[in-house]
Amino acid sequence: MSQQPQTLTTESGAPVADNQNSQTAGPGGPLLIQDQYLLEKLARFNRERIPERVVHARGSGAYGRFEVTADVSRFTKAHFLAEPGRRTEVFARFSTVAGNLGAADAVRDPRGFAVKFYTEEGNYDLVGNNTPIFFIKDPLKFPDFIHTQKRDPYTGSQEADNVWDFWSHSPEAVHQVTWLFGDRGIPASYRHMDGFGSHTYQWVNAEGAAFWVKYHFKTDQGIRNLTAEAAAELAGADPDSHQRDLVNAIDAGAGPSWTLKVQIMPVAEAATYRFNPFDLTKVWSHTDYPLIEVGRLTLDRNPDNVFAEVEQAAFNPANFVPGIGPSPDKMLQGRLFAYADAHRYRLGVNHTQLPVNAPHAATARNHGRDGHMATNPGGRAKNYEPNSFGGPYESGAPLWASTEVSGPTGTHPAPAHAQDDDYVQAGDLYRLMAADEQVRLVANIAGFLAKVSRDDIVDRVVGHFRAADRDYGDRLAAAVKELRA
Numbered sequence: 001m002s003q004q005p006q007t008l009t010t011e012s013g014a015p016v017a018d019n020q021n022s023q024t025a026g027p028g029g030p031l032l033i034q035d036q037y038l039l040e041k042l043a044r045f046n047r048e049r050i051p052e053r054v055v056h057a058r059g060s061g062a063y064g065r066f067e068v069t070a071d072v073s074r075f076t077k078a079h080f081l082a083e084p085g086r087r088t089e090v091f092a093r094f095s096t097v098a099g100n101l102g103a104a105d106a107v108r109d110p111r112g113f114a115v116k117f118y119t120e121e122g123n124y125d126l127v128g129n130n131t132p133i134f135f136i137k138d139p140l141k142f143p144d145f146i147h148t149q150k151r152d153p154y155t156g157s158q159e160a161d162n163v164w165d166f167w168s169h170s171p172e173a174v175h176q177v178t179w180l181f182g183d184r185g186i187p188a189s190y191r192h193m194d195g196f197g198s199h200t201y202q203w204v205n206a207e208g209a210a211f212w213v214k215y216h217f218k219t220d221q222g223i224r225n226l227t228a229e230a231a232a233e234l235a236g237a238d239p240d241s242h243q244r245d246l247v248n249a250i251d252a253g254a255g256p257s258w259t260l261k262v263q264i265m266p267v268a269e270a271a272t273y274r275f276n277p278f279d280l281t282k283v284w285s286h287t288d289y290p291l292i293e294v295g296r297l298t299l300d301r302n303p304d305n306v307f308a309e310v311e312q313a314a315f316n317p318a319n320f321v322p323g324i325g326p327s328p329d330k331m332l333q334g335r336l337f338a339y340a341d342a343h344r345y346r347l348g349v350n351h352t353q354l355p356v357n358a359p360h361a362a363t364a365r366n367h368g369r370d371g372h373m374a375t376n377p378g379g380r381a382k383n384y385e386p387n388s389f390g391g392p393y394e395s396g397a398p399l400w401a402s403t404e405v406s407g408p409t410g411t412h413p414a415p416a417h418a419q420d421d422d423y424v425q426a427g428d429l430y431r432l433m434a435a436d437e438q439v440r441l442v443a444n445i446a447g448f449l450a451k452v453s454r455d456d457i458v459d460r461v462v463g464h465f466r467a468a469d470r471d472y473g474d475r476l477a478a479a480v481k482e483l484r485a
């Protein structure tokens with residue numbers, strides 16, 4: 001489509017006469033301070049970067065829709081899930097975790113799977129990963145864990161010593177580490193992986209009955225992964241492989257989709273379930289709680305501007321809508337604080353007014369005001385509540401149900417249920433893998449673990465894998481020994 005060229009302007013809209021030559025004192029002289037166009041352009045350029053996300057910095061986003069395909073209204077009163085056929089606009093962002101902005105996509109790392117549902121009752125953000133579990137179960141450990149994944153303060157590189165030292169002291173990580181070093185540890189693209197809410201959340205129906213729920217997005221493209229060797233080659237040849245794949249697929253009209261299923265646990269069963277249902281390092285057995293279909297997530301529109309819409313996207317696990325709420329999972333509780341705090345730092349207090357973050361199907365009405373870059377959509381309206389001038393008022397209806405608590409306050413570890421230990425599910429996962437995947441798993445772990453400089457760390461790590469499954473640990477010990485010989 002040809003467009004009539006328009007005059008280039010300054011930030012204030014005045015025409016630019018020359019965009020090739022800056023102003024000088026005479027043809028060969030120094031620059032002039034009156035060349036405000038040059039100064040504005042250079043100063044503006046210096047300010048193009050904002051702080052990147054402290055984790056999940058590298059990612060790709062797209063718009064689409066969520067369509068309900070099965071009736072789940074007996075479990076939740078959430079309006080956007082109320083009946084088959086109901087459609088809700090979404091924005092999704094996928095990411096790697098440890099790499100900085102600009103890092104290669106084809107790496108062994110969990111993938112973020114964040115979905116913002118623009119519902120008529122406000123935005124609902126489900127901020128998960130492509131793994132049903134996580135490395136730790138207490139948010140107090142998160143900054144330390146991430147420090148070990150990022151660059152060492154002295155060497156400036158990721159260090160095997162730090163990664164494995166932390167995991168050697170965190171037996172609860174052995175399940176997720178087994179997952180990460182298995183075949184699904186390097187997805188071929190964002191389209192070819194599943195997504196999970198990972199945490200347990202609460203659903204509440206119209207009668208006020210509560211359920212515990214886990215979300216599973218099953219890829220309709222099929223699971224496809226890269227081997228360590230193929231990924232190393234691709235990461236060098238095309239560091240933007242995931243980004244390119246997603247943009248191209250959507251541009252070609254082949255946007256990806258996922259079928260959303262949930263596991264539902266009646267609240268009364270939580271206390272006696274064999275695993276602590278709020279422990280993020282554990283899954284719920286699908287035999288105990290089978291998958292129930294909910295709907296389909298489809299992505300079909302690329303953002304026009306990656307910075308405005310992807311870099312500035314703000315997903316917040318604390319953004320709930322009526323009928324959905326948090327569980328007592330300590331990790332989730334920590335996250336309920338962390339994200340909005342990160343957004344206020346990274347984007348500013350008015351980030352919720354940016355088009356990608358603002359509600360699309362609802363209106364934000366409150367008395368939050370001012371701050372940097374405020375557009376103050378409230379305009380001249382009174383900025384306090386209660387007021388006698390027609391201002392918005394509280395609904396009186398809590399979004400989710402309350403939970404029973406008991407016992408003294410204190411630094412309690414997550415309670416262990418009958419079959420809970422840190423190893424049982426890691427061993428199950430290992431034994432579930434086909435023989436050839438077990439070989440690749442052991443080789444992948446050994447290749448990294450062999451780089452550790454201290455035997456005590458290696459021994460401690462091997463001990464955890466041995467506790468998960470004797471054969472797993474023995475094979476790992478032998479493989480590391482061979483590589484270190």
Ligand code: HEM
Pocket residue numbers: 052053054055056059093094095111112113114127128129134138139140142197198199313314315331332334335338339342343346
């Ligand atoms: C206590 C544990 C955790 C803390 C404190 C934490 C904190 C953070 C922070 C500060 C960000 C950057 C947010 C931003 O600047 O926009 C982030 C991003 C993210 N986190 Fe977490 N995180 C935790 C655990 C998890 C877990 C368990 C998952 C998955 C189940 C997860 C998934 C994500 C995703 C997908 C993003 C990127 C969101 C986006 O695309 O913008 N995080 N996290």
